[in-house]
Amino acid sequence: MATLVVDIGGTKIAAGLVDPDGQLLYETRRPTPHSDDAEKVWAAAESTIVDALAAAGGRVDGVGISSAGPIHPADGTISPLNISAWRGFPIRERVSAAVPGVPVRLGGDGLCMALGEHWRGAGQGAAFMLGMVVSTGIGGGLVLDGTAYGGRTGNAGHVGHVIVDPNGPPCFCGARGCVEAIASGPHLAAWAREQGWAGADAKELADAASGGDEIALRAFRRGATAIAAMIASVAAVCDLDLVVIGGGVAKAGPVLFDPLREALGTYARLDFIAGLQVVPAALGEAGLVGAAALLREPGEQTQTHPTRRG
Amino acid sequence: MATLVVDIGGTKIAAGLVDPDGQLLYETRRPTPHSDDAEKVWAAAESTIVDALAAAGGRVDGVGISSAGPIHPADGTISPLNISAWRGFPIRERVSAAVPGVPVRLGGDGLCMALGEHWRGAGQGAAFMLGMVVSTGIGGGLVLDGTAYGGRTGNAGHVGHVIVDPNGPPCFCGARGCVEAIASGPHLAAWAREQGWAGADAKELADAASGGDEIALRAFRRGATAIAAMIASVAAVCDLDLVVIGGGVAKAGPVLFDPLREALGTYARLDFIAGLQVVPAALGEAGLVGAAALLREPGEQTQTHPTRRG
Numbered sequence: 001m002a003t004l005v006v007d008i009g010g011t012k013i014a015a016g017l018v019d020p021d022g023q024l025l026y027e028t029r030r031p032t033p034h035s036d037d038a039e040k041v042w043a044a045a046e047s048t049i050v051d052a053l054a055a056a057g058g059r060v061d062g063v064g065i066s067s068a069g070p071i072h073p074a075d076g077t078i079s080p081l082n083i084s085a086w087r088g089f090p091i092r093e094r095v096s097a098a099v100p101g102v103p104v105r106l107g108g109d110g111l112c113m114a115l116g117e118h119w120r121g122a123g124q125g126a127a128f129m130l131g132m133v134v135s136t137g138i139g140g141g142l143v144l145d146g147t148a149y150g151g152r153t154g155n156a157g158h159v160g161h162v163i164v165d166p167n168g169p170p171c172f173c174g175a176r177g178c179v180e181a182i183a184s185g186p187h188l189a190a191w192a193r194e195q196g197w198a199g200a201d202a203k204e205l206a207d208a209a210s211g212g213d214e215i216a217l218r219a220f221r222r223g224a225t226a227i228a229a230m231i232a233s234v235a236a237v238c239d240l241d242l243v244v245i246g247g248g249v250a251k252a253g254p255v256l257f258d259p260l261r262e263a264l265g266t267y268a269r270l271d272f273i274a275g276l277q278v279v280p281a282a283l284g285e286a287g288l289v290g291a292a293a294l295l296r297e298p299g300e301q302t303q304t305h306p307t308r309r310g
Numbered sequence: 311m312a313t314l315v316v317d318i319g320g321t322k323i324a325a326g327l328v329d330p331d332g333q334l335l336y337e338t339r340r341p342t343p344h345s346d347d348a349e350k351v352w353a354a355a356e357s358t359i360v361d362a363l364a365a366a367g368g369r370v371d372g373v374g375i376s377s378a379g380p381i382h383p384a385d386g387t388i389s390p391l392n393i394s395a396w397r398g399f400p401i402r403e404r405v406s407a408a409v410p411g412v413p414v415r416l417g418g419d420g421l422c423m424a425l426g427e428h429w430r431g432a433g434q435g436a437a438f439m440l441g442m443v444v445s446t447g448i449g450g451g452l453v454l455d456g457t458a459y460g461g462r463t464g465n466a467g468h469v470g471h472v473i474v475d476p477n478g479p480p481c482f483c484g485a486r487g488c489v490e491a492i493a494s495g496p497h498l499a500a501w502a503r504e505q506g507w508a509g510a511d512a513k514e515l516a517d518a519a520s521g522g523d524e525i526a527l528r529a530f531r532r533g534a535t536a537i538a539a540m541i542a543s544v545a546a547v548c549d550l551d552l553v554v555i556g557g558g559v560a561k562a563g564p565v566l567f568d569p570l571r572e573a574l575g576t577y578a579r580l581d582f583i584a585g586l587q588v589v590p591a592a593l594g595e596a597g598l599v600g601a602a603a604l605l606r607e608p609g610e611q612t613q614t615h616p617t618r619r620g
Contacts, residue, residue, distance in 0.1 A: 128461060128462040144459070150549070151454075151550075152549045152550065152551050154549075156549035158546040158580055161542075161543070161546040162543040162546060163540075163543050163577055164473065164474075164476055165474075166475065171579075173579045175542065175577045175578070226476065229473040229476040229487070230473075230543075233543060236468040237452070237467060237544055237548070238547070239461020239464075239465050239466035239468075240462065241462050263476075267485045267486075267487075269471075269485045270380070270483055272462075272463045272465040
């Protein structure tokens, strides 16, 4: 039987069906409503769930929810920074009511991406792995000793807020010098424009860099250096063997990965992390696949909500 | 019955006895021989073990070894950076031969410090904790979900090599901008001397700072800022609730902890780490106590060496 999966983000809300082998069988999505009304946002999420459940013939073995953070698995609520209508929104209770009688689990989008890549993507076989996304922000999740690591509150893996320059630019989170504030797509493009590049966004910047544009290449090198410093730091602390990088900016390919690996050679010098591998993500929808993987995990970061009719 | 503990460092080698409540009952130490001969270094370690075993009346329930890194718990060998005679030295086999018939476990000194503080010191009751030492270097260990986290190779928790300034000064490890290369005792003192301070070492610098010396205060503030950035980063990734700081430099007290907590207010802004506590270590010999705690841990970072007569 398939697992119903839901992926909640600031741009879109998706639902899907994942089979027991981790294949995404079905997907539907809606734009995330720009609304201050929590119920309007829920209506969009619910409609994706209704469609996915219908596609499954009304029967699924559980629901995995991937959400932008912060999340609160202990009480099943979420407060995504980029969905202002939802603060302490009881997503697990709502989903349980919509899909009664089956376990419902909740994980951060970074953790779900990591779990998806670990199960079916570029992280297969790794036991100590960071999965991360570089797009409009930088996020991630950790698989430690082969299992999801949610941490104390379920929010572990916020690698975008590793501080790589204590005097660096202000970050959305309120700190400064976070790697996200330097190397996310919008920040890469903004820096390049300050240097005189005339393009619009990170996608164009990647095309320009691939075409040899000097400013674009420097922008990616600067971002890659910051990401490499962060990766070396996380690897030294968590003792990792693999980093999988997905997201729109990672699609830039060698203009990101070549300088990143070069900088990693400078920063990852401790012998136990010298062999650290950094590879591109393999799945297009790792978050949905990883949301299904939540139901395969033991441990409290993925508690089962007591179902009322189960 | 007591547990025999051994603490191997570049300056001294200590052995002791720890009772089942985590009290250090006995301790003996030798200077670490400056020798290229692995057997001469072992002779010093063995003599401390012989003395401690005699003090226990010849009977102990196990041996816990804390060692400077890198360590290799998988095969029971150690290669401490600051003991050049020991590269791949088979410490667990040697200790097993000296204390036959009982389990022998090996952990990094940072992990043992964290375990000791978690068991009997300032970390009691914390479930997600970083224990760290600021002295001639900066090291640490992680307790995650209440248990020791050794990572893939047993070397997790190398927080001294979190990179807080990608363009920063070169570090002993070969990288640059590591927090150790900025905020360890010798680096604090060296920076202060460059600014015109006339003292010798970090101990004198702490006294000067406590007495109001402007340069010394600035040196501590600079180091504390780097440590705070590292702590905020590790907390964002590992989702911690407590950081315990020991070591000689931490004995400086408020001149370190006041600016550290202030800087943490700047850097630790994600809601799930906003309540992070940073406190001084409570134990004088957390490493020895923590080495005994290794035998209370499940998990492979502390494998039992198969004993030949057990």
